[in-house]
Amino acid sequence: PRLTEIPCVINHETEVSCRRDQTEVYVPFSFIHSYFEVYGQVEQKEDGREVFEWSHSYSRVYEPSGVYSPTSTFLNFELYNVEARERVKCISGAEGVPISTQWQSSGYTYPIQIAQFGLSHYCKHLTEEAPQRVVVEDGDQHMGAWQVVGAASRVTRTLDLTTHTNVLRFKAPESPSKGAVVLSLADVTSQSLLVLSLHFLAQGNASFSVTVEFRDKKTEVVTVHYVRSDRLLQVKDRQIYYGLGERSGWSRITRNLLIDVHKAASSTPALRKKFKKVSRSKLRLLSLSLNGSGSIANVTLASAEHLHHFYDAADWLLRHQDQQGGWSIPVPRKVISGVLELGAGWYSAMAQGQAMSLLVRAAHHSGDPRYLRAAARATSLFTINATQGGVRAYFPGNTVWYEEYPTNPSLFVLNGFIYSLLGLYDLKEFSNDESDNSRELFDIGMRSLKTLLPLYDTGWGSLYDLRHFTTHVAPNRARWDYHTTHITQLLLLASLDPDPILSTTALRWKDYMNGHKAKHN
Amino acid sequence: PRLTEIPCVINHETEVSCRRDQTEVYVPFSFIHSYFEVYGQVEQKEDGREVFEWSHSYSRVYEPSGVYSPTSTFLNFELYNVEARERVKCISGAEGVPISTQWQSSGYTYPIQIAQFGLSHYCKHLTEEAPQRVVVEDGDQHMGAWQVVGAASRVTRTLDLTTHTNVLRFKAPESPSKGAVVLSLADVTSQSLLVLSLHFLAQGNASFSVTVEFRDKKTEVVTVHYVRSDRLLQVKDRQIYYGLGERSGWSRITRNLLIDVHKAASSTPALRKKFKKVSRSKLRLLSLSLNGSGSIANVTLASAEHLHHFYDAADWLLRHQDQQGGWSIPVPRKVISGVLELGAGWYSAMAQGQAMSLLVRAAHHSGDPRYLRAAARATSLFTINATQGGVRAYFPGNTVWYEEYPTNPSLFVLNGFIYSLLGLYDLKEFSNDESDNSRELFDIGMRSLKTLLPLYDTGWGSLYDLRHFTTHVAPNRARWDYHTTHITQLLLLASLDPDPILSTTALRWKDYMNGHKAKHN
């Protein structure tokens, strides 16, 4: 159809070229996209027909799958891939947990991220099909064809007296250039299994390394070394080093080589281009080398080792919980510069809650009472006010809030608060011990949520926090992915509590995602 | 330019036909209008060029003009035309105030409407040019050419001993069909002056009537009778009757014939069509007739008599203020049926405040102390809780609110609250008497406003009230004309109080009217 040009003047401010026919004016979507923040693209349908698909939001809601319990999956965390996130520098060699760069580029351990890492692997463990796994060396049923390179290198299999299993004892030069004990991995399996797991006992500076082939336009080969060092990650040309820290005695080490290569490449300008889009199918493990003196056992290659990562996170929480039962965050956080700031060492109710959710699941899975004790101790900070270094804040009218960011004045972040409630729920449901006050803290928190939830409802979306109420700045609208997080959380809570405010709010907030606003007066 | 058709699928819900070229998809504005609630139309510019004007809101903000004071104009009320509103049944003959049909179709006096009627005429009096006015009969300088119709009719001029002015004494049959004392108005002025004012003293069933010509496609003639009756308004064919109620002694009566004809016509199906779009230029007053026995004086025709209407409203407030200093509303109000309801006889902080603003101006203009005393008495209900029949409510944290609709649970209407604050401001600024607590009530209210104002901010518009917080329904978005009322009110308060929350909120809310939303996280 023939259309003519007509200028469209928007609020007397800007002009955009539109089209018109007799009865209608047509506005370019590129303008609508930026003006209204809606999304659209031409899609080809199966029958070849092209349609323009307009979506009000770019995010989606995850409906609860099955009945929630403290031992079930946690929301939709099976879809999380925490370690792949850009703000994760790498997985530490020393503790097997993600290192965050979100608020400090040098990297630090962020308990929320570590808990989410562990919870995501717990959920993947429950929801994914069983991973492929090949035993490479167990000193007994499966014996690798180890090659001894260099005059001083040796390898033997013995029964270890502390673990009562057969282990592989090795001795080789500490420097790989002078020799090593090497096992080819190229023919171990037809699949590309990229998660290496082994038990490791080092005498002195023992190390192991994996040589990896990356096939893209050009084939590249890198070697990832796991060495006795406190340095997190170092890259020298094609040699990648992860520090294992100080270790005494046997320890289980699980490394996802896809992640280890990907993180090394993205941290290194020279490698970043060559290793653009590192993906599972482009990688192949060529060999495993041992240097120095030590022992290894139970060497496997697998498509995934979710429970290993889960326990790496849970054990990090055990090791790093402090006297107050908390996991303090070692970097400052500037929510609004000069107005809402937290100095290094602050606690987060969300960290406490997510840790509880993880620890309760670890207690369930392992039966080890240390995890449950740690979860119970994590509640102490909920009864200490933010102004006293805790995480408790008050909305006028004595409404208690558990603060993700315990700033002064208060911030009242919604999603972090609900995560803290879920942690309390998991603990109070799982624990038979009434000595912790998780039940009371949860009940108080749920009352607060029902009281304040309407204040996050804007009639067309939700607010991330209540900073506008406490600091008189503009309201902080939740972007769509936080809006869907809110809805996903509310749907979960609605399955636990019949108060209609939870389900009606979730439904209304879902409607907002299709552009259905609340009525005006 | 040549464009092809492409279907646009909106949120997987609806489909609309769009146009596309190589790089752009064009969406019909008719869809955008209904989906996003924005407004647009093709406008012809002075140079003949056509442009499509897109406006985000249909309303506009009135910037404060000049310095606000308790005796100045009141916001932009000079633009109000209260009596012309559809929800005004008519102006009562008995008291000269509007009769509302908003919540009860039979009609009732609504103090907010009466106060706004009075305030609008006060503002028009201050801002409009002096009206045209012709004295028709003052028994002295201006003597009308009265015609005596019927054997029993008579007319004389005498000095009235109570008013010490010359008056016209008349005697004629009570029924106009049997005779009358008649004055032709057709040649009184070249202008069409439609506001009749006179002093009137009736013996028994005296009445007066005005014959009016309405020229449209066809010319119609109606007679408006002002009769001794309690009936508000009655129409019989072309005869319109307004009841003057019981009157003893002299009283001033001012009638806008444009309004009186218009309201009679719209209340009568048979007349409604014929009198579509009654406008000033189409009406002409033909004659004034007197029946029964009585006297008249100071008969004028004018283009406007704003002060008369202003005092009609102020005097209504004096007459109807009750023991509690209030003006109770005689009809029930269902804010949300079955959830938020008020039984007949409720008080409104907005009514009290608007009455105060009017009474303070009447005190200023007249010097009559009764008006200021009434304004001071109007504060009593501000210290009585809504649950006890007053207008005071509390937001959690002991934040006092003055309720336009004192429902239980609370409603927290914003614009009505600010109107109540302006009433308190006018009184505390104008009155030298510290015995009323208007200053304290105003200060408390301003603190509350600064505390709660952010909760009305949605990041893209404002909320009308906080019903979602108290009743868990959807937020009640303010439509654009209430949004601009909020802004106009805040700009006024910002001129009285330097707290930046008032001006920054007003500015941000103005930005929303151009589609500039608050940032998301």
Ligand SMILES: [Ca+2]
């Ligand atoms: Ca968060």
Ligand SMILES: [Ca+2]
């Ligand atoms: Ca109102």
